Amino acid sequence: MRNTLVRLTGLLIVLTLVMTGCNLIAIDPMMQLDEDFAALKKQYSGTVASYDGGQITQEDVMASFTGQYSYMSQLYSMYGMSMNASTVSDIQKAVVEDAVKNVAVAKQIESRGLKLSDEKLAEVQSEADEHYQEAYDSVYPNTKGDTEAERARRTEYQLAVNGYTKEALYNMELAAANSELVEQAVRDEITEVEDIQAAYDAKVAEDEEEYASALGSFESAMTSDDEVVAWMPEGYRTVKHILIKPESDVLTAVTDARLAYRNAQDNLDKLKHELDTLNNADTAAEGTEEAEEAEAEATEAPTRTAEQIQADIDAAEKEIEPLKAAMEKAEADCLASVQDKLDEIYAKIDAGEDFASLIEAYGEDPGMKNEPTKTRGYYVSANSSNWDSMFTDGAMSLAKVGDVTRTPVIGSSGIHIIRYESDVTPGAVPLDEIRDKLYEETLEKLKTDHYNSELESWISALNPKYDLSAFKLTQE
Numbered sequence: 363m364r365n366t367l368v369r370l371t372g373l374l375i376v377l378t379l380v381m382t383g384c385n386l387i388a389i390d391p392m393m394q395l396d397e398d399f400a401a402l403k404k405q406y407s408g409t410v411a412s413y414d415g416g417q418i419t420q421e422d423v424m425a426s427f428t429g430q431y432s433y434m435s436q437l438y439s440m441y442g443m444s445m446n447a448s449t450v451s452d453i454q455k456a457v458v459e460d461a462v463k464n465v466a467v468a469k470q471i472e473s474r475g476l477k478l479s480d481e482k483l484a485e486v487q488s489e490a491d492e493h494y495q496e497a498y499d500s501v502y503p504n505t506k507g508d509t510e511a512e513r514a515r516r517t518e519y520q521l522a523v524n525g526y527t528k529e530a531l532y533n534m535e536l537a538a539a540n541s542e543l544v545e546q547a548v549r550d551e552i553t554e555v556e557d558i559q560a561a562y563d564a565k566v567a568e569d570e571e572e573y574a575s576a577l578g579s580f581e582s583a584m585t586s587d588d589e590v591v592a593w594m595p596e597g598y599r600t601v602k603h604i605l606i607k608p609e610s611d612v613l614t615a616v617t618d619a620r621l622a623y624r625n626a627q628d629n630l631d632k633l634k635h636e637l638d639t640l641n642n643a644d645t646a647a648e649g650t651e652e653a654e655e656a657e658a659e660a661t662e663a664p665t666r667t668a669e670q671i672q673a674d675i676d677a678a679e680k681e682i683e684p685l686k687a688a689m690e691k692a693e694a695d696c697l698a699s700v701q702d703k704l705d706e707i708y709a710k711i712d713a714g715e716d717f718a719s720l721i722e723a724y725g726e727d728p729g730m731k732n733e734p735t736k737t738r739g740y741y742v743s744a745n746s747s748n749w750d751s752m753f754t755d756g757a758m759s760l761a762k763v764g765d766v767t768r769t770p771v772i773g774s775s776g777i778h779i780i781r782y783e784s785d786v787t788p789g790a791v792p793l794d795e796i797r798d799k800l801y802e803e804t805l806e807k808l809k810t811d812h813y814n815s816e817l818e819s820w821i822s823a824l825n826p827k828y829d830l831s832a833f834k835l836t837q838e
Contacts, residue, residue, distance in 0.1 A: 391507065395515050402522055408832030410458045413824035418461045420833050424525025425534055426457040454833045464537040466820035470544045478539055486539050490532040497526050548816050549809040558797065561804040562592065566790045569593035578747040587734045590799045591791065598786035600739035601757045604707060604720055605727035607776040608699045616696045616772055619689040626685050630678040637671045693772055700777060704770055707779060711766055717781050726776065739783045750774045757782070 406421035430453045438445050470476075478486070501520050507513035521527065555561060570593040573580040583589040607613070697704065707724055711717070721730045729735045742749060742757040749757075756771035760782040771778040793800070 391512050392515060395512075395519055398519055399522065402519070405834055406525075408834060409829060410454075410832050411462050411826055411828050413462060413465060413826045415824075416465065418458065418465070421525070421530075422533075423457045423461045425527070425530040426460065426525070427453060428524040428526065430457060450835070451830065454830050455828070458828055458830065458833070462824065462826045463817065463821055464541070466817065466824055467537070467541050467544050469824075470820060471540050474544070474547060476543055476547060478536075478543060482539055486535045487532065490528065490535045493535075494521075494526065494528050494531050497521055497524075545813050548813045552805070552809045552812050555801055555804045555808065558801055558804070559793070562793045562796075562800060565590065565592040565800060565804075570790075577743065577745055581741050581746060581748040584738060584741040585729065585735050590796055590803045592796060592800070593790055594786050594788050595743070596788045597743040597745065598741050598788070599743070599757070600783040600786060601742055601760075602717065602721060602730060602739040602781050602783050603727065603753075603757075604717075604725045604779040605730070605776045606700050606703060606707075606724065606770075606779075607726045608696055612696050612699050613772075613774075613776065615692045616689075617774060619685070619692040623682070623685040623689045626678065626682050630675065630682060633671060633675045633678055636666075637668060637675065640666075640668055640671065696772055697770060697777065704777070704779075708768075711779075717766070741786060753778055753780070756780050 403421065406419060406424055408420050409417045410420050410423065411418040431450070434449065434453060435445060438449075498517055498521065502513065502517045505513050505517045505520065507516050569591060573583075573591075573593060573595050577595060580591070580595055583591050703724065707720060710720055725731065729740070740749070740757075742754055744754070744758050746754045750773040752771055752773040756767050756773075756778060757780050760767065760780065763782050763784055765782045767778070767780045771780060
């Protein structure tokens, strides 16, 4: 159950939101600490949720809030962002709703006569003790005090500000264990898929709706052994490849040269379009739709004469050729850097050696050595969105199944020797081909849906009412 709590590198992250801590100039620090504990308990005594037969206070959810807040704060920090009040409010809402859920689950434990084993309860206690000690050890070195007892008490107080008490951590671990126990019992109530044909028909319709307009999702699904795909888009083939990685500086030179050439070509195309637009505006018959469109497009850019634009075109065309030559040289240098290996591979291909064995011996793409893509290959079409465009173009240039690219393809990740493995039949995948995996996926979904539905009904039966305004993060 180690995933039930977020480990903190420093609990002080939340302290800035709440109380300022103990009065360091108090005559009797221990008495002051007792007062601070009492004040903290009062601050956290607000009822953040009520339900038939009980209530939940801020104290009950504070440890969970601290864990979620710390996790989100670190996540935001990774992206150079900071959390706003809305995000904090969302965390508060989530932990309060989760506490109500735990009440509903606890009632099911009782009504169903379920019970955690002694071994499980011992594990719960051990996990809670370990988490508390880790938190304590994290805070204690930064805690001041004239005596060991004072430092220890101050550490306990700082942990309590974050909701971290031994009791709270035990309750969190216990709630997680109870949830696992109840969920498994409810999921076990669903034992079979009664109508696999209906599940198949629904899956086909679902996949067609998604993949017809999201080819990237389809291609990703076909690289996963966990996905069941029941419908194939048009125009796909499978390919395998041997990836050879040259030295990074050699490959980077190709990438940079291609980018420079492409940018120059884009600029030239833009200039030619600008000239065409200007000419069309001059020659189109006045009052026609063509003229109006050309005039509107022309007025979006600063007015320039045809002579000025043509001069820019001439300059751009002079720039293109050296950039193209530089790109071709970079590509040739890249191939030359691994030519001996390429010659060796092609000689073995020509000798009829198994392509799969060559992938194993020479290939540097993990996807070609791990399932399911080791067996399936990659699913590629002319409209693919997941692959490097050079790889896609190379894969689609092959005329028939069994063909291999005779000119190695230089892509962003290296040099590819690509083999056309199979054509992919579009439309619904026959049920018999996916029956077993579809059955497992459908059964798992039925179990999950059943549990979620039951859980929702248990929570609804509690008639919960929420009051996040009672959740205080600042001392009043």
